[in-house]
Amino acid sequence: MTAFSADASRTLGGPDWLTRRRSAAAERLADLVWPSTAEEIWRYSAVDRFDPDRYAPVPAGELGPPGAEAVPGGGLLAAEAGERSGLVVVRNGRVVRHELDPALEARGVRVQGLATDTDGVAEPWLGRCSDASPDAFTVLHDAFLAGGAFVHVPRGVVVSAPIVVLHWSEGDGRATFPHTLVVAEEGSEVSVVDRYSSRGRDHLVDAVVELLVGDGAHVRYLSVQEHGPETWQVALQRAHLGRDAGLRASAVALGGDYARLRSETRLDGPGAESDLLAVYFGDGHQMHDFRTLQDHTAPSTRSNLLFKGAVEDEAHSVYSGLVRLRPEAQRSEAYQTNRNLVLTDGAGAESIPNLEIEANDVRCSHASTVGPVDDDQRYYLATRGIPPEEADRLIVMGFFEDVLNRLPVRSLVTPIRAAVTRKIEQRGGVRA
Amino acid sequence: MSRLEVSGLRAAVDGFEILRGVDLEVESGQVHVVMGPNGSGKSTLSHVVMGRGDYTVTGGSVRLDGEELLGLPTWQRAARGLFLAMQYPVAVPGVPAGEVVAAAARARGVDPAVVLDRIGAEAARLEVRDEFLARGVNDEFSGGEQKRMETLQLAVLEPRIAVLDEIDSGLDVDALSDVARRVEAMTEEHDLGVLAITHYARLLDKLRPDRIHVLMAGRIVASGGPELAQQLEATGYEGLAADLGIEEMSLRRPVAVDPFAEPGF
Numbered sequence: 001m002t003a004f005s006a007d008a009s010r011t012l013g014g015p016d017w018l019t020r021r022r023s024a025a026a027e028r029l030a031d032l033v034w035p036s037t038a039e040e041i042w043r044y045s046a047v048d049r050f051d052p053d054r055y056a057p058v059p060a061g062e063l064g065p066p067g068a069e070a071v072p073g074g075g076l077l078a079a080e081a082g083e084r085s086g087l088v089v090v091r092n093g094r095v096v097r098h099e100l101d102p103a104l105e106a107r108g109v110r111v112q113g114l115a116t117d118t119d120g121v122a123e124p125w126l127g128r129c130s131d132a133s134p135d136a137f138t139v140l141h142d143a144f145l146a147g148g149a150f151v152h153v154p155r156g157v158v159v160s161a162p163i164v165v166l167h168w169s170e171g172d173g174r175a176t177f178p179h180t181l182v183v184a185e186e187g188s189e190v191s192v193v194d195r196y197s198s199r200g201r202d203h204l205v206d207a208v209v210e211l212l213v214g215d216g217a218h219v220r221y222l223s224v225q226e227h228g229p230e231t232w233q234v235a236l237q238r239a240h241l242g243r244d245a246g247l248r249a250s251a252v253a254l255g256g257d258y259a260r261l262r263s264e265t266r267l268d269g270p271g272a273e274s275d276l277l278a279v280y281f282g283d284g285h286q287m288h289d290f291r292t293l294q295d296h297t298a299p300s301t302r303s304n305l306l307f308k309g310a311v312e313d314e315a316h317s318v319y320s321g322l323v324r325l326r327p328e329a330q331r332s333e334a335y336q337t338n339r340n341l342v343l344t345d346g347a348g349a350e351s352i353p354n355l356e357i358e359a360n361d362v363r364c365s366h367a368s369t370v371g372p373v374d375d376d377q378r379y380y381l382a383t384r385g386i387p388p389e390e391a392d393r394l395i396v397m398g399f400f401e402d403v404l405n406r407l408p409v410r411s412l413v414t415p416i417r418a419a420v421t422r423k424i425e426q427r428g429g430v431r432a
Numbered sequence: 433m434s435r436l437e438v439s440g441l442r443a444a445v446d447g448f449e450i451l452r453g454v455d456l457e458v459e460s461g462q463v464h465v466v467m468g469p470n471g472s473g474k475s476t477l478s479h480v481v482m483g484r485g486d487y488t489v490t491g492g493s494v495r496l497d498g499e500e501l502l503g504l505p506t507w508q509r510a511a512r513g514l515f516l517a518m519q520y521p522v523a524v525p526g527v528p529a530g531e532v533v534a535a536a537a538r539a540r541g542v543d544p545a546v547v548l549d550r551i552g553a554e555a556a557r558l559e560v561r562d563e564f565l566a567r568g569v570n571d572e573f574s575g576g577e578q579k580r581m582e583t584l585q586l587a588v589l590e591p592r593i594a595v596l597d598e599i600d601s602g603l604d605v606d607a608l609s610d611v612a613r614r615v616e617a618m619t620e621e622h623d624l625g626v627l628a629i630t631h632y633a634r635l636l637d638k639l640r641p642d643r644i645h646v647l648m649a650g651r652i653v654a655s656g657g658p659e660l661a662q663q664l665e666a667t668g669y670e671g672l673a674a675d676l677g678i679e680e681m682s683l684r685r686p687v688a689v690d691p692f693a694e695p696g697f
Contacts, residue, residue, distance in 0.1 A: 374522075375485070376522045377522050377523075377524050379484055379485070379506060379522070380518065380521065380522035380524065381507075381524065381532065381535070382483075382505065382506035382507040382510065383482055383506055383507075383510055383515065383516040383518065384507075384510055384515075384532055384533070384535075384536040384585060384589065385507050385510030385511040385536045385539050385540060385589070386507055386510075386532070386535045386536050386539055387507045387539055388505075388507065390535050390538075390539060391507075391535075394524070394527045394531060394532070394535055395524060395527065397526065397527070398524055398525055398526025398527035398531075398568055399525065399526060400526070401525070401526030401527075401568070402525070402526060
């Protein structure tokens with residue numbers, strides 16, 4: 001733990017409100033206890049292999065001062081961002097470039113870095129979600145939060161094209177702490193895309209995403225994770241929804257060595273609705289690990305979750321999800337479905353759906369499947385003259401299609417579909 | 433001109449022989465119908481010809497234009513010009529029929545655009561609505577929709593010989609008529625050879641057969657022209673079996689006796 005010291009945390013700079021938040025977390029570093037698979041929420045995970053001594057935070061000197069516009073790789077990534085109304089490039093956890101449609105800026109929309117928020121606009125919001133669900137990794141995150149993206153949409157403003165955030169992390173033995181804070185005030189609408197990529201031997205990405213969806217606001221959110229093969233990701237994505245708020249959040253996970261996403265949604269206001277989707281596909285020795293929580297704390301709320309994954313080669317995946325309907329959540333509906341395709345004998349998937357129902361007037365269901373490609377489907381396609389590898393490609397793509405079709409940002413569906421196809425076609429291939 | 437020759441075909445499932453020496457020959461442009469009671473081995477015949485993995489071939493041969501198909505995987509049999517329209521077509525969620533035929537074309541070295549171009553016209557001819565072309569093939573289709581979609585793929589892919597496994601089951605009269613008329617037209621327009629397997633004679637009104645074969649207990653016990661179907665209509669399978677002096681019409685797999693299952697043992 002020597003590299004993650006309070007001293008190292010102090011060197012990161014930025015506005016006072018942010019350094020205060022960092023030092024509060026840094027004070028807890030000395031007592032930090034790393035989780036183990038003995039804890040239910042870490043069961044089946046790779047956390048027992050986690051060794052903090054393999055990583056160090058990116059030194060302040062390498063990060064550069066907050067607001068410095070240095071964008072190695074940013075240009076290329078920006079070209080992939082597609083149609084957008086705003087762009088933020090985050091390198092090693094600090095915003096190095098941001099831009100926004102001037103018409104939206106004029107209406108008070110804010111897209112910027114946390115480390116340059118000298119007015120402290122983000123201060124009352126930062127941590128609202130993540131503080132409600134702390135663990136050792138969020139404490140570490142808070143202590144080394146170098147910057148991160150802040151998207152603020154004022155009351156009633158509609159942002160039609162997505163705001164794209166590109167998180168780029170690199171460095172051998174480095175730990176980075178990307179953060180995305182989205183605040184959609186009452187009656188506003190916004191789409192946000194987080195694209196994560198990284199490279200480096202032994203790279204740790206400890207990420208947090210906070211989505212605050214105000215009363216009557218609608219947020220569409222898509223995260224695409226294409227980390228390098230030696231990256232470990234431990235991420236928390238948490239959303240709080242107000243009255244009649246709507247969230248469509250989706251995750252696409254393709255990269256990483258071990259990549260964990262804890263995705264939590266709290267429906268705090270009556271009439272709130274959330275639609276949660278994920279596609280994940282692991283190969284080689286990858287492990288994708290999802291923990292979801294659909295937490296209904298208000299009446300007449302609705303949540304619907306559909307997570308679909310595939311594993312091949314020696315890859316593994318975990319889906320563990322909880323639907324919680326609290327006593328106040330009468331007349332609510334919650335649905336949870338997890339389906340997994342296991343494409344090779346060496347691969348495996350765990351699926352653990354759970355319900356915790358404390359209200360009596362609710363509708364609730366959960367479903368989970370883990371299995372190989374259906375032989376009957378393969379045979380059917382073979383009777384048309386389709387060889388087995390091609391049949392599998394069709395079946396796997398078809399399996400993901402209902403999720404891909406519902407991804408909230410349409411412009412990215414084609415590249416995501418292509419990335420999934422590449423995974424299938426690399427099957428059995430040698431991986432770095 | 434193509435020819436499918438099935439000779440002395442024997443096949444077993446889990447060591448129990450279901451086909452006990454089947455001989456058949458279907459040529460381009462011909463319609464052969466195999467009829468038989470439940471359990472006679474009809475569906476087994478279609479799957480063994482197509483090479484489904486669950487069956488073990490214990491003897492005989494299946495040749496297409498002289499080439500032995502036994503030993504080839506299903507997709508290669510199809511690529512050589514064989515097609516199986518299934519009794520229970522399998523749903524492949526998220527994979528529409530267009531993608532299926534495009535992939536089938538690619539595997540044959542045919543430009544997918546060629547087959548995709550034909551889909552619209554075939555859909556109109558078979559009254560397949562657009563929504564069924566957009567959806568995953570057979571995914572929550574009714575029996576009639578499934579059989580129309582099987583026929584659409586058959587028409588678009590233009591195989592040389594088509595095996596139709598109970599294409600007449602699970603669909604209404606209108607769908608049956610559309611499907612049979614389309615298949616009949618293919619035999620004329622494209623010289624398609626047809627091996628239709630059915631339980632009922634009603635298919636025969638629409639699909640004018642050249643030859644009828646009656647399958648009982650894994651063997652073809654009678655072959656003849658369309659008049660054989662009329663005879664069957666009059667006597668039923670039991671009557672025909674009695675006329676032929678056949679005791680066993682259907683094959684029932686022996687059930688393993690478990691002495692411990694007896695109460696009081």
